[in-house]
Amino acid sequence: MSDGFTSRKLAILVALNSDTPDKSPKGYVDEPLLPLIVLINNHKDYVTTSSCSGRICTYLEGMNELQSEELYMQDMEAIESRVAQDNGDKDGGEDAQVAKGYEENTSLAAVEAAKRAKGGQWLYVSHDPVVFPSEQDTEDQQWIINTLFGSEAHRVVPMEDSSETRTLDMARSQLVYFKFEPMILHIEASTPAAAKTFLNHSLFSGYRNSGILPSAKRTMLAIRSTLKLDAPIAYIPSTSSTMPSSIPKIHLMVSVAYLRVLVELSNDKFQMNVAQMSRFEKRLAEYLNSDADLASKKMGDQGEWEDKDARRERKRKEGLLKKQQAAMRKAEAETRDAKVQEHSNEDPNTDAGSTAGIATSVQ
Known part of the structure; x- marks a missing residue:
């Protein structure tokens, strides 16, 4: 175990036990994860560096409007130049149309990169399942918009009321994503061997997206499952950037009924997430708090870690070998004694002479 790991772990544990908020949006560890985090951090070979117990959220991605607008205009100029240089066909010809499509697709990638240059906005975050109203009818569907879009709900235009139908505009625009993110x-592990052991327990517990992260200085693990759900649900038209004085509208890409389906699916995934966490905690408790704990394991003859x-x-096998060696030593000793006895019987100065003396006395 390196001194660097020990000092980093100590600093993390001190921070966890302090009243100072951490760097997460909540500022503290999710309560459902506390038993698991305590279990892991109590082991000498592991320390948690970040965590989330699972959440349902909506996120408006960031947009550097000036940069993206400039990229868009540059791409449009490139398209016009490409078409003008064509072979004179009024419509630009087939080659020009292909070139135009290529330029448009390329500009989408450029805009996609540009609109992430500035941070986005969390519209809604919940670490618990969404609670549906006890009584709900068609007129009460506004509650789901109010819930998922929070303080920006007044900007939302339902899909049925939106006149924005151009797919290209949607792809170029700021998008709002509905997300379910599992635990x-x-x-950080003290050694690669410790990380590999922890990873094996994670995979067997259902966290199939887990892995050891490449790092030159640390041995890091990411524990993740496949329960994730991520879907675009709304957008702000790219034309909104030309009207800076007005508050741009958020246009739904899907119906309110579909939003409800996403919420119901996420609530179901929440239940699966909690059950998976429970199985994981039980398995780790058996491993970390048992005789098979890495802290109490002994080294094999070649210095490798070995389980119980x-x-x-x-x-x-060592006991059997010792018994065999003892039996061989006993057999060798008995063979030596037999040979000594046989040699003694053949010596004329000992047993033969005694026999002759006895014969003489009898006569």
Whole structure:
């Protein structure tokens, strides 16, 4: 275990036990994760660096409007220049149309990169399932817009009322995403061997998207499942950037009924997420708090880590070998004694002479 890991772990534990908010939007660890985090951090080979117990959220991605507008205009100029240089066909010809499509697709990638140059906005975040109203009819559907879009709900235009139908405009625009994100843990391990053992328990617990992260200085783990849900649900038209004095509208891409389906799916995934966390915690408790704990494991003959079963098998084989060696030593000793006795019987100065003396006395 390196001194660097030990000092980093100590600093993290001090921060977790302090009253100072952490760097997460909430500022503190999610309560459902506390038992699991305590379990992990109590082991000498692991420390949690970040975590989330799972959440339902809506997110408006960032947009550097000036930069994206400039990129858009540059791309449009490139398209016009490409068409003007065509072979003189009034409509630009087939080659020009292909070139135009290529330029438009390329500009989409450029705008996509540009609109992430500035931070986005969380419209809604919940670490618990969404609670539906007890009584709901068609007129009460506004509640789901108010819930998912929060303080920006007044800007939302339902899909049925929107005149914006151009797909290209949607792709170029700021998008609002509905997300369900399951539990995620980032863990630093003291050694690659310890990380591999923890990863195996994670994979067997259903966290199939988990892995060891490449790092030159640390051994990091990301523990993730496949329960994620991520879908665009609304957008702000790109033309809104030309009207800076007005508050741009947020146009729904889907119906309110579809938003309800997404929420119901996420609530179901929340239940699966909690059940998966429970199984994971139980498995880790059996591993971290048992005789198979890495802290109490003993080293094999070659210096490798061995679990409880491997150690038992090695001890059994060592016992059998000792018995065989003892039996061989006993057999060798008995063989030596027999040879000594046989040699003694053949010596004329000992047993033969005694026999002759006895014969003489009898006569």
